Amino acid sequence: xxxxxxxxxxxxxxxxxxxxxxxxxxxxxxxxxxxxxxxxxxxxxxxxxxxxxxxxxxxxxxxxxxxxxxxxxxxxxxxxxxxxxxxxxxxxxxxxxxxxxxxxxxxxxxxxxxxxxxxxxxxxxxxxxxxxxxxxxxx
Amino acid sequence: xxxxxxxxxxxxxxxxxxxxxxxxxxxxxxxxxxxxxxxxxxxxxxxxxxxxxxxxxxxxxxxxxxxxxxxxxxxxxxxxxxxxxxxxxxxxxxxxxxxxxxxxxxxxxxxxxxxxxxxxxxxxxxxxxxxxxxxxxxx
Amino acid sequence: xxxxxxxxxxxxxxxxxxxxxxxxxxxxxxxxxxxxxxxxxxxxxxxxxxxxxxxxxxxxxxxxxxxxxxxxxxxxxxxxxxxxxxxxxxxxxxxxxxxxxxxxxxxxxxxxxxxxxxxxxxxxxxxxxxxxxxxxxxx
Amino acid sequence: xxxxxxxxxxxxxxxxxxxxxxxxxxxxxxxxxxxxxxxxxxxxxxxxxxxxxxxxxxxxxxxxxxxxxxxxxxxxxxxxxxxxxxxxxxxxxxxxxxxxxxxxxxxxxxxxxxxxxxxxxxxxxxxxxxxxxxxxxxx
Numbered sequence: 324x325x326x327x328x329x330x331x332x333x334x335x336x337x338x339x340x341x342x343x344x345x346x347x348x349x350x351x352x353x354x355x356x357x358x359x360x361x362x363x364x365x366x367x368x369x370x371x372x373x374x375x376x377x378x379x380x381x382x383x384x385x386x387x388x389x390x391x392x393x394x395x396x397x398x399x400x401x402x403x404x405x406x407x408x409x410x411x412x413x414x415x416x417x418x419x420x421x422x423x424x425x426x427x428x429x430x431x432x433x434x435x436x437x438x439x440x441x442x443x444x445x446x447x448x449x450x451x452x453x454x455x456x457x458x459x460x461x462x
Numbered sequence: 463x464x465x466x467x468x469x470x471x472x473x474x475x476x477x478x479x480x481x482x483x484x485x486x487x488x489x490x491x492x493x494x495x496x497x498x499x500x501x502x503x504x505x506x507x508x509x510x511x512x513x514x515x516x517x518x519x520x521x522x523x524x525x526x527x528x529x530x531x532x533x534x535x536x537x538x539x540x541x542x543x544x545x546x547x548x549x550x551x552x553x554x555x556x557x558x559x560x561x562x563x564x565x566x567x568x569x570x571x572x573x574x575x576x577x578x579x580x581x582x583x584x585x586x587x588x589x590x591x592x593x594x595x596x597x598x599x600x601x
Numbered sequence: 602x603x604x605x606x607x608x609x610x611x612x613x614x615x616x617x618x619x620x621x622x623x624x625x626x627x628x629x630x631x632x633x634x635x636x637x638x639x640x641x642x643x644x645x646x647x648x649x650x651x652x653x654x655x656x657x658x659x660x661x662x663x664x665x666x667x668x669x670x671x672x673x674x675x676x677x678x679x680x681x682x683x684x685x686x687x688x689x690x691x692x693x694x695x696x697x698x699x700x701x702x703x704x705x706x707x708x709x710x711x712x713x714x715x716x717x718x719x720x721x722x723x724x725x726x727x728x729x730x731x732x733x734x735x736x737x738x739x740x
Numbered sequence: 741x742x743x744x745x746x747x748x749x750x751x752x753x754x755x756x757x758x759x760x761x762x763x764x765x766x767x768x769x770x771x772x773x774x775x776x777x778x779x780x781x782x783x784x785x786x787x788x789x790x791x792x793x794x795x796x797x798x799x800x801x802x803x804x805x806x807x808x809x810x811x812x813x814x815x816x817x818x819x820x821x822x823x824x825x826x827x828x829x830x831x832x833x834x835x836x837x838x839x840x841x842x843x844x845x846x847x848x849x850x851x852x853x854x855x856x857x858x859x860x861x862x863x864x865x866x867x868x869x870x871x872x873x874x875x876x877x878x879x
Contacts, residue, residue, distance in 0.1 A: 338776045339789050340627050344515065344620040344675060350497065350523045351618065354490035359755045372756050373814040376483065383533065384489045389526045397622060397790040477637045478650050479766050483759040483814060490757065498616045511617050512675040536651040536761065622793065628801045629771035636767065654761065662767045665806045672800065 329404035329419070330456050331364040337399045347394035353429055354387070357418050360403040361433070370452040379440045380448060385413065386434040393428050401428060406458045412436055412446040414453065468543035468558070469595050470503040476538045486533035492568055493526070496557050499542040500572070509591040518579045519587060524552065525573040532567050540567060545597045551575055551585040553592065607682035607697070608734050609642040615677045625672035631707055632665070635696050638681040639711070648730040657718045658726060663691065664712040670705050679706060684736045690714055690724040692731065746821035746836070747873050748781040754816045764811035770846055771804070774835050777820040778850070787869040796857045797865060802830065803851040810845050818845060823875045829853055829863040831870065 335356055343349040361382075362372045375382065395401060400423040405416050414435045420428040437444045474495055482488040500521075501511045514521065534540060539562040544555050553574045559567040576583045613634055621627040639660075640650045653660065673679060678701040686693050692713045698706040715722045752773055760766040778799075779789045792799065812818060817840040822833050831852045837845040854861045 338772065339779050340621055340629065340772055340775055342622040343618055344622065344624055345520045345522070346622055347522070349618050350526070351490045351493035354493055355755065355757050358489065358757055362756050371815060376814065381484045383484065383486070384528075384530045386530065387489070387526065387528045389523075391523045391525065394522065397793070398788060477633065478640050479633050479636055479760055479768065481761040482757055483761065483763055485761055488757050494616065494618050497618055501617050510676060515675065536654065537649060623798045623800070625800070628775065628804070629768045632768035632771055659762045661762065661764070661811065662806075662808045664808065665767070665804065667801075667804045669801045669803065 328406075330406050330458065331360075331367060332402055332404040333360055333363045335359065335401050335403055337395050337397065337401070339397055342397050347396050348399075350391065353389065353391070353420070353431075356401070356403055356420060357387075357416075357431055357433060360405055360418060361416055361435075364405060364456075365452075368452060368456065370449075375449075380444070381438045381441075382414075382435045383438055384433060385436050387431065388433075389429060389431040391429055393422065393426050395422065395428055399423070407453060407456055408459065409446070409450075409453070409457050412443065414446065414449070467545075469545050469597065470499075470506060471541055471543040472499055472502045474498065474540050474542055476534050476536065476540070478536055481536050486535050487538075489530065492528065492530070492559070492570075495540070495542055495559065496526075496555075496570055496572060499544055499557060500555055500574075503544060503595075504591075507591060507595065509588075514588075519583070520577040520580075521553075521574045522577055523572060524575050526570065527572075528568060528570040530568055532561065532565050534561065534567055538562070546592060546595055547597050548585065548589075548592070551582065553585060553588070606684075608684050608736065609638075609645060610680055610682040611638055611641045613637065613679050613681055615673050615675065615679070617675055620675050625674050626677075628669065631667065631669070631698070631709075634679070634681055634698065635694075635709055635711060638683055638696060639694055639713075642683060642734075643730075646730060646734065648727075653727075658722070659716040659719075660692075660713045661716055662711060663714050665709065666711075667707060667709040669707055671700065671707075673700065673706055677701070685731060685734055686736050687724070687728075687731070690721065692724060692727070745823075747823050747875065748777075748784060749819055749821040750777055750780045752776065752818050752820055754812050754814065754818070756814055759814050764813050765816075767808065770806065770808070770837070770848075773818070773820055773837065774804075774833075774848055774850060777822055777835060778833055778852075781822060781873075782869075785869060785873065787866075792866075797861070798855045798858075799831075799852045800855055801850060802853050804848065805850075806846060806848040808846055810839065810843050812839065812845055816840070824870060824873055825876065826863070826867075826870070826874050829860065831863060831866070 341352045401420050403420045405418045416433040418431045437446045480491045540559050542559045544557045555572040557570040576585050619630045681698045684695045694711040696709040715724050758769045818837050820837045822835045833850040835848045854863045
């Protein structure tokens with residue numbers, strides 16, 4: 324886990340209620356971790372989800388691709404990392420989650436578009452906030 | 463929505479607590495709907511998730527690809543549909559969700575592998591249950 | 602389970618993802634079942650949560666008392682029942698959940714107040730909708 | 741908020757997906773915060789929920805009483821505090837949650853019993869772990 328190659332990373336501890344009857348974190352919970360990581364990133368650059376929402380901008384998912392590699396379980400802590408790039412109206416988050424010991428848990432590509440008062444926007448409003456953090460490298 | 467072209471379909475009503483502050487069903491909830499639909503399918507063919515789990519077989523996701531097309535909101539009802547095919551140890555569920563009025567909400571490809579006592583199995587044990595329902599058509 | 606003595610009852614099937622690592626439905630999920638039951642009741646009398654919310658009325662919990670009696674698990678179906686009474690601005694839902702075989706799962710007293718545009722209301726607006734369903738018997 | 745009068749307290753940040761369409765944290769989520777706080781306490785005294793579960797001991801709720809006082813919303817951080825006392829087989833957690841600015845969000849009494857291999861235990865096994873932290877003061 325070389326967090327240096329990511330624009331942002333945050334540590335998240337598994338909460339015991341997130342673990343299902345199979346003894347592993349339920350597959351849907353990872354979408355929550357991924358969303359929480361994106362929102363923590365927005366917080367960190369001073370433009371929170373709350374601010375966006377108050378101004379009428381709502382980021383919504385248009386596509387998610389997730390490879391589940393190693394499950395998390397009770398007591399685990401993860402490091403959740405992201406890079407961003409832009410393709411026209413779409414912001415694409417490349418997100419990786421690692422267990423505290425460095426084993427990769429998941430990799431995801433999350434495509435987000437921005438609604439403005441409920442309608443699809445061109446995404447230009449977020450350019451000033453996200454611009455300095457956009458990367459060009461595809462994977 | 464031609465449910466005839468699906469192996470299985472079930473109706474699900476949005477529960478109000480599933481709608482987030484944006485006024486739409488939160489992106490992670492759809493993973494719950496998709497899982498619930500797969501499990502309802504297993505129920506319908508007489509081999510429930512509970513049965514599998516009791517016998518030491520645990521289906522887990524290895525990959526999810528989801529295209530979010532139209533959001534669901536308060537009061538909506540959906541029809542959630544699936545087809546299955548097999549690729550070696552992997553069962554691939556092609557899943558589509560439609561709003562009650564026929565508008566497509568989401569399409570997904572969910573790849574599931576089967577753990578047996580915690581280890582990856584070849585998936586042969588489920589062949590007898592799933593066999594009659596496997597389709598050959600890719601999309 | 603004499604559902605006749607309740608103003609409203611609805612059947613809910615446990616979804617497998619609601620079962621936690623202990624093999625039983627997680628304690629917080631019951632709050633979801635209870636909320637869903639109240640909202641289904643509102644739907645049934647023609648005044649949905651969505652309608653209320655659109656008109657600026659938001660029911661919120663002020664108190665919950667829950668006795669957990671028998672846990673639900675994979676594959677279970679429940680019957681969720683309620684009665685309502687009013688105490689000034691407070692609507693008090695007496696809610697009982699039974700497993701399909703009649704064993705009682707839970708009993709709860711849920712006190713709800715109505716916010717109007719974010720401020721505590723006297724609750725009179727809902728009187729016309731709820732009035733015919735209010736019971737006088739305390740327990 | 742005088743955290744000194746509590747045996748344990750922990751800070752939790754609201755995750756945006758926990759906020760529902762009413763713009764406030766959904767009532768069921770607080771049960772998650774309360775559970776997470778109890779489990780963090782167990783972690784802090786060196787006897788984690790995972791350890792208990794591995795040894796066949798499963799804490800389960802028998803009763804919850806919750807007064808909802810001030811709702812949490814997007815961007816809020818809370819301090820979640822607890823005291824414990826014992827009444828025979830029951831461990832009673834007095835739990836209070838405060839917003840970061842000190843306003844009280846919620847107060848709760850959560851009664852937990854311990855199952856051992858699925859059967860109600862007398863709770864004596866946890867006495868050695870919990871003993872030093874039990875308080876005598878009722879409220």
